[in-house]
Amino acid sequence: MLYHTASLQDSELKAASFEYARAASLAEACALLATHGDSAKLIAGGQSLVPMMAMRLVRPAFLVDINEIAGLKFVKIEKDAARIGACTRQCVVERDDALTARVPLLRQALAWVGHVQTRNRGTVGGSLAHADPSAELPLAALVLGAKMVLRSSKGARALDAEKFFAGPMMTAMRPDECLEEIHWPVWSWKHTGSAFTEIAIRHGDFAMVAAAAQVALDSAGRCTRAAFGLGGVGGAPLAFPRIAERLVGSKLDDQAIEEAAADAAKETDPGSDLHATKEYRRHLARVLAGRVLREAREKALAATR
């Protein structure tokens, strides 16, 4: 049957035809995924999926809408971690001052994610599950070592971010699993600071290269913990725990930071495209990694939490 308005014919609809169900609960969403398997796709905010469906790069036969599942929308701050429901809107996280006080990298990363209109609709879990290699939230999750809780009708399991991101738009999630919540570690050191930056053609566009860092200092200004990573320089975000470990014990002086940034850039193997060559991306990787580490250090020195 054609859509019944005179002006809009079936052939003019952008997406390929699909069946649709609005899941009322996570259990219902999981049951639908179990039934429909590979042919089903979850839709959260849809800010990446709907464009891909409009261009018919993706043609799910069955769309399971998780937007109305209240149990997937929450922010709970616990002692060692902030737990965020997968379908929590990015704008909600961005505005949450208590969360920002515990996991500042989230607001810093979200400032680079799309625009107000897309953050009003886009979700935290959706961005992670989409796993765009230049996206901001996957990089933040990797740098902080976030834990993803995945639910299927068979049960739940938790995966560390480093095991979760498998490649460009690929995760370790099975087709019958739904991301339920994300645990973002809270660093308890008083002097903790973080930073996020990126270079894109226009603000809100995909990053050519993105960088994120978090460091903690003791009262003498010595680094007690450091983590940093880069996005847009490979098929998945990259973290550099081995290089970051070398910074521990140092005063995070500029030279130590420059060396760490240079070593990290050497480990990247970015691609070339119309917008940036491999060499330019590697250059950005070094410069931006240094920039976020220095900024994180300054924030940590100024922190009074």
Next chain:
Amino acid sequence: MSDKLHEVLIEVNGKARSGAVPARLSLVDWLREELRLTGTHVGCEHGICGACSVMLDGEPVRSCLMYTVQANGHRVTTVEGLAKPDGSMSILQDAFCETHGLQCGYCTSGMLIAAQGLLNTNRHPSEEQIRDTIGGNLCRCTGYQQIVEAVQLAAERMKAT
């Protein structure tokens, strides 16, 4: 290909509107083609240009990036819903006219929705906040400066009321 139709009941500009839609019908296509609310424009149709911005439950979103069926039970405000009840222009719309905040008008409905969304939550926006807010809306005519001035003028006038 036959599409199953889904019943929807959506509050649009204060009125309950119902319909039966295929799941793949975007919200902007329903607003324009079914409700004939053609003030909301269709630009890129994949979430880049911002021309299709509407408010969903009071917050600006891109109506090309959601399916009509997803708006079922929700509240939508389009540019037609910004005018005063007597049909005269809102403070923000007047300000756009006065500062020449539009030329061809294609982006204007999206700009108005984005700017109104900002003014609803921030009565004293800085120029930087205004520019950040309209950063997701492309305008090929004005160079943006007059649009920024329009939002500043509207904020000024709202302070006075």
